[in-house]
Amino acid sequence: MRKRILALAMTTAMVLGGTACGGSDAATESASTSQAATEKQNTGESENGDSTHIYVLTAPEDHGWTGSVATFAKEKIEEVNAAGTYTSELITSADASEQIRNIEDILSKGEKNIAIVIQPIDDTVQSAIQQIVDAEIPYVAFDRIIDGVASSAVSNVKGDNEGIGVAAAAYFVSCGMQPGDEVYVYEGDTSSVTTLRDQGFKEYLLGNAEFEDATIEDSLKWTEEQVESAITYSGAMNWSRSDTKTAFESLMSDAGNADTKWFYAEDDELAMGIIEALNGGGIDETTKEAFLANQPVISGCGGLDEFYGMLRGENYTELTAQFGGLVSVTYSPSMIQTAIQDMVDYLDGKTVPQDHVIECENVTSENVTEYEGF
Numbered sequence: 001m002r003k004r005i006l007a008l009a010m011t012t013a014m015v016l017g018g019t020a021c022g023g024s025d026a027a028t029e030s031a032s033t034s035q036a037a038t039e040k041q042n043t044g045e046s047e048n049g050d051s052t053h054i055y056v057l058t059a060p061e062d063h064g065w066t067g068s069v070a071t072f073a074k075e076k077i078e079e080v081n082a083a084g085t086y087t088s089e090l091i092t093s094a095d096a097s098e099q100i101r102n103i104e105d106i107l108s109k110g111e112k113n114i115a116i117v118i119q120p121i122d123d124t125v126q127s128a129i130q131q132i133v134d135a136e137i138p139y140v141a142f143d144r145i146i147d148g149v150a151s152s153a154v155s156n157v158k159g160d161n162e163g164i165g166v167a168a169a170a171y172f173v174s175c176g177m178q179p180g181d182e183v184y185v186y187e188g189d190t191s192s193v194t195t196l197r198d199q200g201f202k203e204y205l206l207g208n209a210e211f212e213d214a215t216i217e218d219s220l221k222w223t224e225e226q227v228e229s230a231i232t233y234s235g236a237m238n239w240s241r242s243d244t245k246t247a248f249e250s251l252m253s254d255a256g257n258a259d260t261k262w263f264y265a266e267d268d269e270l271a272m273g274i275i276e277a278l279n280g281g282g283i284d285e286t287t288k289e290a291f292l293a294n295q296p297v298i299s300g301c302g303g304l305d306e307f308y309g310m311l312r313g314e315n316y317t318e319l320t321a322q323f324g325g326l327v328s329v330t331y332s333p334s335m336i337q338t339a340i341q342d343m344v345d346y347l348d349g350k351t352v353p354q355d356h357v358i359e360c361e362n363v364t365s366e367n368v369t370e371y372e373g374f
Contacts, residue, residue, distance in 0.1 A: 050113050052347050054088040055106055056340060057099060057118040065302055068333035068374035069119055076337040080344060096121040103128040107135055115347060117339050120144045138346060142339040154346045155356045157339040159331040161193050163360040165200025167329040168264050168299040170211035171362050173220055175297050175325040177262055180226045186234045186244055186265040197266045202227050237270050244273025249282040258291040263298045268307040268328055271300030279319055295324030303332040305373025311365045330361045333374055
């Protein structure tokens with residue numbers, strides 16, 4: 001059943017036109033009609049006076065990164081409705097089947113003056129998106145970009161997964177990492193997202209990728225052999241804090257691993273698993289002391305406010321004071337607002353990029369106040 005988080009009635013505008021007195025020719029009337037139609041298009045009105053209604057489809061507003069997408073979507077929807085040019089509402093779906101039904105419900109109404117912004121739950125939604133395309137309804141895709149229909153979208157808005165790895169590697173190098181240093185990577189899952197985040201990390205170290213318009217210095221470049229031998233991968237942590245906590249405790253059960261300084265966690269939740277393990281009692285105290293004496297550097301990704309709290313000096317302060325570095329690479333759920341804005345810009349007649357990749361930034365204790373967590 002469709003969950004309507006914010007439903008507003010579509011507004012209608014009555015267009016009043018004067019009747020010309022004798023002597024008006026057909027050309028004048030035609031020009032006047034054309035001008036009126038253009039004005040309506042530029043203000044979001046259709047020929048019957050209705051403003052375009054934008055449906056925004058996401059996962060439910062429950063918890064974590066995915067749930068926060070809906071929260072940020074609601075904020076932008078309120079902004080769109082307040083502006084008055086268009087109307088908008090949020091429809092959430094617990095799974096792909098429900099999202100498909102919600103799309104079919106929208107299409108069954110036969111509304112002509114609508115647009116859709118969608119965060120596909122998974123790739124099985126492709127058939128429903130194709131129905132949107134066949135109905136000639138403009139749509140913007142967010143986060144999960146489905147290759148089979150991507151070319152039909154007004155815009156495909158996504159974070160830069162490869163860029164996350166690039167940014168983390170650049171931060172490590174800025175903190176003193178040398179070619180061949182041991183690195184441990186906590187991976188999210190077995191999807192292309194993880195593959196890209198792994199790849200970006202390696203590509204920066206090899207000198208093949210830029211961060212903030214610069215590649216790694218020649219003297220700090222890694223060889224292929226160093227990349228292959230010095231980087232260890234955890235395998236899928238299922239984006240789980242608890243799984244990572246358990247895995248890190250297991251890693252530290254071998255005191256020899258306390259010498260590893262560089263930990264690239266591909267999500268803030270995974271990084272928090274490391275933090276909780278270090279803050280708990282599951283690691284031998286002597287091993288923990290040796291690990292912290294090495295001033296470890298830990299990266300995360302996503303914008304979790306709990307992680308930002310560490311950067312602001314609000315939590316785990318005694319622990320993080322012993323770190324050599326702590327960073328969260330941006331991959332914010334607030335990117336949904338960019339997706340909605342792309343649709344608004346399109347309806348306004350502006351040009352929007354079809355492949356809209358949002359660049360990554362490194363959030364540290366020095367600039368965390370400039371960023372909003374979730």
